[in-house]
Amino acid sequence: MTAALSTVDATPTRRPPWLAYAPIAVIGVLSLIVPLVVGDSRTWMGVATSGLLFACYATAFNVIFGSTGQLFLCLGALAGVAGYATPILAEDVGLPLVVALLIATALSAGLGALFSWISVRRSLGVIFTGIVTLTFSLGFGNLLLGQRDLTGGETGLRIATGADTWLRELVPVYLLFLVLLLAYLGLFQWLQRSHFGWAFRALRDDPVAAELAGIDVARYRIWAGGIGSAMLGLAGGLWAVTEGFVSPTTFAFGEVDVETLVILAFGGIGTLVGPVIGALALTVIDELLRDAGQLRVAVFGVILITLFLGFRRGVGPALADMFRRILPTSLVDRFT
Amino acid sequence: MNPAVIVDGLIGGLQLGLLAVGLTLLYGLGGILNLAHGQIAVFGGIVGAAVLDADLGMPAAAVAAVASALALGLVLDQSIMRPVYKRRGEERILLSLLVTLGVSFVIDGVLVWRYPSEALTMRVGTGGAVDVLGITIRQGSLWASAITIVAIGAVIVFLQYTRTGRAVRSVIEDETGAQLVGVNPATVRTVIFGLSGALAGLFAVTQSMTSPVTSSSGVSYTILALIVTVVGGLGSARGALLAGVLLGVVNAVSAAEIGSYITAIILLAAAALTILLRPAGLLGTTR
Numbered sequence: 001m002t003a004a005l006s007t008v009d010a011t012p013t014r015r016p017p018w019l020a021y022a023p024i025a026v027i028g029v030l031s032l033i034v035p036l037v038v039g040d041s042r043t044w045m046g047v048a049t050s051g052l053l054f055a056c057y058a059t060a061f062n063v064i065f066g067s068t069g070q071l072f073l074c075l076g077a078l079a080g081v082a083g084y085a086t087p088i089l090a091e092d093v094g095l096p097l098v099v100a101l102l103i104a105t106a107l108s109a110g111l112g113a114l115f116s117w118i119s120v121r122r123s124l125g126v127i128f129t130g131i132v133t134l135t136f137s138l139g140f141g142n143l144l145l146g147q148r149d150l151t152g153g154e155t156g157l158r159i160a161t162g163a164d165t166w167l168r169e170l171v172p173v174y175l176l177f178l179v180l181l182l183a184y185l186g187l188f189q190w191l192q193r194s195h196f197g198w199a200f201r202a203l204r205d206d207p208v209a210a211e212l213a214g215i216d217v218a219r220y221r222i223w224a225g226g227i228g229s230a231m232l233g234l235a236g237g238l239w240a241v242t243e244g245f246v247s248p249t250t251f252a253f254g255e256v257d258v259e260t261l262v263i264l265a266f267g268g269i270g271t272l273v274g275p276v277i278g279a280l281a282l283t284v285i286d287e288l289l290r291d292a293g294q295l296r297v298a299v300f301g302v303i304l305i306t307l308f309l310g311f312r313r314g315v316g317p318a319l320a321d322m323f324r325r326i327l328p329t330s331l332v333d334r335f336t
Numbered sequence: 337m338n339p340a341v342i343v344d345g346l347i348g349g350l351q352l353g354l355l356a357v358g359l360t361l362l363y364g365l366g367g368i369l370n371l372a373h374g375q376i377a378v379f380g381g382i383v384g385a386a387v388l389d390a391d392l393g394m395p396a397a398a399v400a401a402v403a404s405a406l407a408l409g410l411v412l413d414q415s416i417m418r419p420v421y422k423r424r425g426e427e428r429i430l431l432s433l434l435v436t437l438g439v440s441f442v443i444d445g446v447l448v449w450r451y452p453s454e455a456l457t458m459r460v461g462t463g464g465a466v467d468v469l470g471i472t473i474r475q476g477s478l479w480a481s482a483i484t485i486v487a488i489g490a491v492i493v494f495l496q497y498t499r500t501g502r503a504v505r506s507v508i509e510d511e512t513g514a515q516l517v518g519v520n521p522a523t524v525r526t527v528i529f530g531l532s533g534a535l536a537g538l539f540a541v542t543q544s545m546t547s548p549v550t551s552s553s554g555v556s557y558t559i560l561a562l563i564v565t566v567v568g569g570l571g572s573a574r575g576a577l578l579a580g581v582l583l584g585v586v587n588a589v590s591a592a593e594i595g596s597y598i599t600a601i602i603l604l605a606a607a608a609l610t611i612l613l614r615p616a617g618l619l620g621t622t623r
Contacts, residue, residue, distance in 0.1 A: 071430070118612065127369065127429050128611050131566060135604040138559060142604075146597030254555075258441075261434070294452070298445025304438030308431060309419050 020193060023273050024185045031178050035171045045170040051283035052177035053239055057256060058263040058275030059184040060231035063191065066270035067200040068224040070116060071130040073253070075260050077140040078229045079236025080251030082108045084144070084151055086237035087159040087246070092150075097161055097241065105233040112229020113222050120218040137253045144248045156247025159240060173242045180238065181276075184231055189272055191227070196220065204270075262300065265307040268317040281315070340471050341592045342585055347473075347481040347546075349584015354484050355539040355557065356564035356576035357491060358532030364508040364571025366421065366525045368432040372412075373536055374557025375443035380405030380537030381549035382447055385456040394458055401456070402537035409533020412439065413526050421522070440558060447551040455548040456540060476545035483542050487535070488577060495573060500527060508571060563607040569617015578618055 031052075038044035057075055064072050072078070085104035089095045095103070115136070119129040144151045151157055166172040191197055199220040202210040211217050240246045249255060263282050267274030285303070289296040311318050355377065362368045370376075384401030388394065416439070420432050447454075460479045465472045495501040506514040507524050515521060539557075540549050564583055568575030583603060590599040610617060 122612055122615070124611065124615075125426055127426065127433065128615065130433065131562070132608050132611050135563075135608040139601045139604040139608075142597045142600040146595070146601075258437070265434075294445050294449035296445070298442045298449065301438040301441025301443075301445060304441065305416060305435055308434045308438070309416065 017193075020189055021186060024182055024189065027185065027273065027276055028178065028182050031181075035174055039171050042170065045174055047283060047287060049170075049174045049177050049242075051279050052174070052181050053235060054259060054263055054282065055275045055279035056177065056181050056184055056235040057232060057260045058267070058278055059181070059188055060228045060235070061260050061264055062228075062270065062275055063188060063224055063231065064112070064228035066264065066274075067191070067196075067204065068221050069126060069204050070119060070221060070225060071126045072112070072115065072133045072225070072228070073130050073257055074115070074133040074137040074140070075232055076251040076253055076256030077137040078108045078112055078232040079239075079256060080140060080144070080246075080248075081111060081236070082233030083236035083240040083246050083251055084157065086240055087157060087161060088150060090161045090241075091159070100161075101234070101237045101241070104237045105230050108233025108236070109226045109230035112232070113226035115229075116222040116225025117218075120221050134253070137257065141248050141252060152247075154248065156245055156250075159244045159246065162241045163244060167242050168244060176238065176242070177235075180235060184235075185272060185276070187227075187231070192272075196223065200224065258300070258304075262304055262307065265304070265311075266315050268315070271317065274317075277315075338592070340473070341588050343471055343473060344477065345585035345588030346581060347477050347484075347584075348588060349581035350481055350484045350488070350577075351539055351542050351580075352560055352564050352584050353568075353577040353580025354487055354491075354535055354542075355561045356568060356580055357488075357573050358535040359561045360565045360568060360571055360573055360576040361504070361508075361528050362532050363429075363565070364573075365504065365528050366521070367425070367428045368417065368420070368525075369429055369436070369570075370532070371433055371436040371558055371562075372440035372443060372554075373532070373561050374559070375440045375447075375554035376405050376408050376533050377536035377540045377543075377557050378447060378549060378551060378554040379408055379443055380533075381456040381540035381544060382451055382454055382551055384458075384537075384541065384544070385451075385454050385549075388456070388458075394460070397456075397458070398541045401541050402534050405537025405540070406530050406534040409529045409531075409536075410526065412533075413529035417529070421525070440554065444552070444554050447554070451551045453551075455550040456544040457548045458541065458544045460545050474546065480542035480545040483538070487538055491531075491535070491573070494531075500524070504528060560603075563603050566607040567610045567617060569619055572617055572619050575617045575619035582618075 034048045035045070038048070057079065061072070061075055064070050082101075082104035085107055086097075086100050089100035089103055090097050093100075115129070115133055118124070119132070122128075124132065145153055147153075162168060167176075192200070199210070199215045199217075202213065202215055203217045203220060207217050236251065239250075243250075259282060263275060263278030265278070266281050267276065267278030285299075286296075289299055292299065307315070355373070359370060359373050362370050380401040383404040384397040387397040387400040416435060417432070420428060420435055423431055458476070460476055465474045466478065467473075468478075493501075495505060503514065503519045503524050504527070506517070506519055507521050511521055514524075543549050564580045565576055567583060568577070568579030583606065586606070587599060587603060590602055
């Protein structure tokens with residue numbers, strides 16, 4: 001009896017806490033290779049930076065959908081709220097850039113929390129949350145087109161703030177988004193390991209059981225919606241300033257939401273490195289299809305269907321499973 | 337206000353209702369939210385346009401449009417929807433939504449890539465306008481509404497009075513109960529997927545009598561159908577028809593009086609508010 005107990009205690013499966021953050025450091029170091037190799041190519045740095053942006057979007061979506069199962073189909077719109085509010089606050093109102101960015105981010109966070117609150121309050125299922133947020137997404141697009149004076153309508157908005165500073169240089173902007181992504185991944189991992197993570201896992205598996213076990217499901221859902229939307233907003237606002245231009249297409253449903261969904265489905269919903277793997281894969285696929293024109297859309301559709309029917313848990317975890325069968329478990333577990 | 341605007345709205349609304357009935361029946365039956373519905377309609381429309389281009393005449397084109405959309409619905413049902421049917425409840429709806437979103441991209445992408453400038457336009461009658469009770473109506477609109485009303489009548493008769501129609505309604509009511517009395521939900525689902533496709537094809541035909549159905553209009557059809565379906569109550573065929581007519585009038589009046597961007601926002605807000613205030617829709621009962 002005592003022997004059995006001591007063996008349980010003596011197997012230190014508990015890894016040192018810093019090890020949980022090690023993959024993030026690895027991603028950071030590997031990502032530094034890009035500017036070293038193609039640092040002065042405008043095209044390649046643009047592609048790489050937008051890859052980082054989408055990894056950020058996907059990490060934010062991972063907090064909202066991956067953690068608490070809230071299907072937000074307004075990722076682009078939430079990023080766009082801050083993406084438009086930042087330059088408007090900085091230029092039309094005259095606030096300092098950092099203040100404008102913070103207010104814009106808070107605006108996105110507030111909206112996201114509001115959507116979560118509504119969907120919890122009206123106890124909307126996944127589908128109805130999806131439809132309500134989708135209507136917001138499409139409505140936001142129409143609002144941008146209609147409010148021509150403020151947003152420039154279809155032609156978009158040129159942003160003078162940040163021009164001629166490091167915010168418009170290739171490598172610094174890449175590093176800025178890399179830092180942002182690493183911070184997001186760190187935040188995601190920290191959330192998973194804190195009391196949030198316990199609550200998230202419980203309520204994702206069975207909200208009713210979680211509620212009965214004393215978890216305030218509403219509160220945690222609203223936190224996830226708010227935090228994830230803040231992440232979307234900050235990324236969108238920074239993108240607007242560093243690009244120097246936003247238009248309704250920048251944040252359109254077909255551009256942001258669909259791609260983010262594919263990225264997360266590819267990398268594995270709910271996993272730490274899933275968004276990075278997915279974003280990397282999608283960036284490569286996008287580049288390969290650059291000349292395919294409209295056929296690109298069709299290929300995207302095929303990928304979406306294949307992913308959801310064939311690899312429910314994402315290509316990343318599926319590969320990990322394969323390795324697990326070949327390699328000793330201890331080796332694989334350390335990295336997943 | 338010009339009464340012709342309201343009549344236009346009514347005619348457009350009837351067509352929207354017809355498009356939405358296919359969507360709502362599929363949802364009520366099998367928990368399938370088909371986000372490729374508008375694209376199926378456009379597929380039918382483009383096939384019809386190809387038949388018109390081949391100088392085979394308008395009736396042949398209309399039949400081809402309906403038949404091809406019907407066939408596409410059946411193919412989807414028998415192929416990629418099969419793994420979806422294996423799931424239950426909310427998981428099935430979610431998976432169907434994501435998979436049909438993929439399907440919509442495939443149809444959209446292929447059509448716009450292969451036929452970027454193809455569009456179905458049917459000029460029925462002499463092309464002029466006629467006077468009905470002092471209101472000027474284009475002949476195309478008259479034809480479109482006549483066909484739509486006949487089709488709606490046929491759907492109602494099918495659902496109310498035929499054996500298959502009653503089986504359909506029994507599955508919507510209670511899938512397990514229907515199974516117990518010998519109705520096979522899979523067969524019913526296949527029938528409805530075909531019917532839904534055929535109605536989408538018919539929508540493309542009637543739509544093309546008033547405005548061209550282009551290869552890229554699938555997304556907007558899907559969104560309109562989704563809005564109408566939600567306002568009418570997911571799963572309610574009568575609700576979809578009523579909501580279609582209602583939103584059609586709102587759409588026409590608002591577009592004429594206020595402007596198109598605000599109109600889109602009004603329609604979207606109607607859907608969002610319906611979900612928040614009355615999730616079962618106009619005529620639906622909360623389950």
